[in-house]
Amino acid sequence: MIRWGWAEPPADGLHAPGRAGGDRTAAASCRFWYRLFGPNSLEPVEDRGGPSAMYSGLVSYPGRAYNPGRGHTRRKARQAHRMANVYYVDGNFVPDAEAVFPINDLGLLRGYGCFDFMRTYRGKVIFIKDHVQRLFRSAHEIGLELPWTETEIADLVQETLRRNPPVESSVRVLVTGGPSPDFITPQGKPRIAIMVSPLSQYPPGWYAEGARIITVPYSRPIPGAKSIDYIRAILVLAEARRKGAIEAAYVDATGSVREGTTSNVFAFQDGTLVTPDRDILHGITRGKVLALADERFPVAKREILRAELVAADEVFITSSNRLIVPIVRVDEDVIGAGAPGPRTR
Numbered sequence: 001m002i003r004w005g006w007a008e009p010p011a012d013g014l015h016a017p018g019r020a021g022g023d024r025t026a027a028a029s030c031r032f033w034y035r036l037f038g039p040n041s042l043e044p045v046e047d048r049g050g051p052s053a054m055y056s057g058l059v060s061y062p063g064r065a066y067n068p069g070r071g072h073t074r075r076k077a078r079q080a081h082r083m084a085n086v087y088y089v090d091g092n093f094v095p096d097a098e099a100v101f102p103i104n105d106l107g108l109l110r111g112y113g114c115f116d117f118m119r120t121y122r123g124k125v126i127f128i129k130d131h132v133q134r135l136f137r138s139a140h141e142i143g144l145e146l147p148w149t150e151t152e153i154a155d156l157v158q159e160t161l162r163r164n165p166p167v168e169s170s171v172r173v174l175v176t177g178g179p180s181p182d183f184i185t186p187q188g189k190p191r192i193a194i195m196v197s198p199l200s201q202y203p204p205g206w207y208a209e210g211a212r213i214i215t216v217p218y219s220r221p222i223p224g225a226k227s228i229d230y231i232r233a234i235l236v237l238a239e240a241r242r243k244g245a246i247e248a249a250y251v252d253a254t255g256s257v258r259e260g261t262t263s264n265v266f267a268f269q270d271g272t273l274v275t276p277d278r279d280i281l282h283g284i285t286r287g288k289v290l291a292l293a294d295e296r297f298p299v300a301k302r303e304i305l306r307a308e309l310v311a312a313d314e315v316f317i318t319s320s321n322r323l324i325v326p327i328v329r330v331d332e333d334v335i336g337a338g339a340p341g342p343r344t345r
């Protein structure tokens with residue numbers, strides 16, 4: 001159990017998890033979150049409720065095991081990486097290597113499908129209701145009628161997770177258009193798959209020193225749906241990597257920033273926290289950050305021109321897997337002083 005007695009007093013600010021002054025202890029990497037969301041202790045999320053408890057808890061254990069501070073759980077996490085994961089595919093639980101959809105599925109043939117991505121904290125999926133509801137919204141937006149209820153899908157997620165190694169995991173719920181004899185007309189028989197895999201870890205430097213993003217022209221079609229079409233994302237992420245950036249932000253034809261390929265974008269402008277609201281995927285993390293920020297800063301959900309973004313005092317991106325990442329460079333422009341600012345440190 002990490003104790004907070006030595007930590008600095010809480011101060012307002014959106015602090016990402018990071019490592020303080022090269023100190024490599026887990027406690028040091030938690031300190032910023034403690035300061036961000038108040039003095040929450042590290043009781044299990046399910047006992048405490050409320051997004052602030054969850055967020056401080058989320059990064060309190062940055063490893064994949066439920067408690068990586070203990071040797072045997074670290075070992076468990078390593079073993080889990082060697083073990084096969086179990087997926088749920090259309091009624092069956094199968095080893096990941098055997099998980100297949102027939103090739104005439106409209107998801108494969110026409111990119112007709114959507115998904116949601118969630119993660120665990122101490123073995124429990126967090127914000128599962130928000131994610132399952134968004135899956136239904138996505139399906140509705142693409143005209144895919146799901147024959148399951150929200151509860152059935154949530155229960156299937158829990159059951160799939162139960163059959164997987166007991167480490168921190170990511171969960172993808174994928175629904176596709178299903179079979180189609182003429183290869184384009186849906187038959188009203190969507191397929192579902194639930195994929196569990198060990199949670200990815202990201203370089204601590206992203207959080208401590210900030211990261212770089214690029215901007216690219218694009219508007220996602222049907223932006224409110226988490227559709228399975230990430231072709232543009234794959235292309236621009238390759239470009240981002242070549243340029244030493246971790247993400248690419250889409251800028252629409254009017255010059256407004258919409259979102260990242262797999263993240264939402266925020267900026268501090270003259271003390272106001274600004275984030276686009278129109279034509280984006282409404283990220284679950286974005287929603288939680290907005291709820292928390294509302295108590296601390298003026299918040300404006302409005303357009304951000306690319307020119308405004310690069311001139312902002314602070315920029316950060318949010319997503320379920322990476323949480324909050326401070327951005328210190330957008331294309332060739334340095335944000336603020338080139339280091340995570342006082343509110344996104």
Ligand SMILES: Cc1ncc(COP(=O)(O)O)c(C=O)c1O
Nearest residue numbers: 262263264281283284285319320
């Ligand atoms: C296009 C897009 N926008 C935003 C997000 C962030 O959403 P969330 O916070 O729910 O992960 C994602 C996540 O993958 C995404 O794909």
